[in-house]
Amino acid sequence: MNSLEFSLLVWLGGVAAGFLGSLTGLGGGIVIVPFLALWLGVDIRYAIGASLISIIATSSGAAAVYVKEGYTNFRIGMFLEIATTVGAMAGAFLAAEVSPSAIAVVFGVVLLYSAYQSNRPRPERPENAAPDPVATFLKMDSSYPTVHGPQSYRVSNVPGGFSLMFVAGTLSGLLGIGSGAVKVLAMDQVMRIPFKVSTTTSTFMIGVTAAASAGVYLSRGYIDPVLAMPVMLGVLAGSMIGARILARAETRILRIVFSLVILALGADLIYNGLTGRI
Amino acid sequence: MREWSDDRVQGVIGTLLRWGVIFAALMVLAGGAMYLGSCGSTIPDYRVFRGEPPELRAVTGIVREAASLNPLGLIQFGLLLLIATPLARVAFSVVAFALQRDRTYVVVTLFVLAVVLFGLSREGSNTVVPPERFAPMCISSDAPPPSFHR
Structure with missing residues (x-):
């Protein structure tokens, strides 16, 4: 397989990953690393470098749209980025210290968790919790557009969400993923932020988080231009197509199928990591 | 002057x-097309991790390679633009929060x-780019492995 054929294959894989990732909300980065490492035999560090690049592109592109729609709470985003960027640096430095096998195992576990998290039911919560002093000081309480007009919300447990965001950042830097599943867990479950605000703010934060670790990866020589090029262009194209048809697509079955794929990839990565094949 | 409301920011x-x-993707596409045009028939090998040459790691090296129209340098420069995009967003936020006189968030975004x-x-600190060296034209399995390692 020469460079032209290889690039084409990686590009097609990127389109598929970006397409499914944006349709299901799980993100394209989460399958790019297993695709490159398990199927194409790419060293996992190169795969992670290329994946980081692609998630900066897709999250920035998506955030550009969301931020204008008024769902994104950029104060919450900015504040929590302290935790995710510091975590991302820690993860990126950690990536050089631990063995590729260990990275594969951790990656597998995160995949299993993401599949679970995206399929669990989201219980309704009581409206209008008591004002939280930290959230009030940081001007986090806000409102978001609904069909019935602006709906206000309050934010709680900022320290809890902040700590979890550090974990999300570390995983992002270590694995080259957006760790949207952990970010949404922190905002939606711990800080009690409405789901739509949580997901769009998570997307908004992913670009900066990934940029923090991408800088470290670049300087380490983990970002190969010839590999990153088709990955970035493919995932970007795929996620743009996915976002176009998202509004009228029935995503429930697709989400289940994609979750099963992620479960299989997670198990495969854990197996390969434990047996030392990666 | 119009006020800097959150909506406007x-x-x-x-x-x-x-x-x-968009700009980063076009740059990567241009560099990628040039690379595959001249190196498309080489055999890539990513099984063995070798790391990129210093010319493609540091900002100064990447800019120089891109300026000399090395396809790999152009792709890497596009990737650098992409990394700079969320960074520019944070930098703009610092200014916006300053104009809103929101000191807490000026400190947050500066951090x-x-x-x-x-x-x-x-x-810049861990990679010294020798001025006489240039990045290879094509990355392939038969290229000699670089002597440096992390």
């Missing part, structure tokens, strides 16, 4: 992000900016 941020991604810049600037 968000509008500028959206535009900034969109054009950053985030410093962390990301620290990650990027480390390359």
Whole structure:
């Protein structure tokens, strides 16, 4: 397989990953690393470098749209980025210290968790919790557009969400993923932020988080231009197509199928990591 | 002067992000097309991790390679533009919060900016780019493995 054929294959894989990732909300980065490492035999560090690049592109592109729609709470985003960027640096430095096998195992576990998290039911919560002093000081309480007009919300447990965001950042830097599943867990479950605000703010934060670790990866020589090029262009194209048809697509079955794929990839990565094949 | 409401700030941020991604993608596409045009028939090998040459790691080296129209340098420069896109968004937010006289968030955004810049600037300290060296034209399995390692 020469460079032209290889690039084409990686590009097609990127389109598929970006397409499914944006349709299901799980993100394209989460399958790019297993695709490159398990199927194409790419060293996992190169795969992670290329994946980081692609998630900066897709999250920035998506955030550009969301931020204008008024769902994104950029104060919450900015504040929590302290935790995710510091975590991302820690993860990126950690990536050089631990063995590729260990990275594969951790990656597998995160995949299993993401599949679970995206399929669990989201219980309704009581409206209008008591004002939280930290959230009030940081001007986090806000409102978001609904069909019935602006709906206000309050934010709680900022320290809890902040700590979890550090974990999300570390995983992002270590694995080259957006760790949207952990970010949404922190905002939606711990800080009690409405789901739509949580997901769009998570997307908004992913670009900066990934940029923090991408800088470290670049300087380490983990970002190969010839590999990153088709990955970035493919995932970007795929996620743009996915976002176009998202509004009228029935995503429930697709989400289940994609979750099963992620479960299989997670198990495969854990197996390969434990047996030392990666 | 119009006031810097949150809505207006968000509008500028959206535009900034969109054009950053478009510009970076076009740069990567141009470099990629040039690379595959001249090196498309070489055999790539990513099974063995070798790391990129110093010319393609540090900002100074990448800019020089891109200026000399090395396809690999152009792709890497596009990737650098992409990394700079969310960074530009944070930098703009610092200014916006300052105009809103929101001191807490000026400090918050400055901190985030410093962390990301620290990650990027480390390359300057741990990689010295010799001025006479240039990046290889094609990356292939038969190229001699670089002598340096992390």
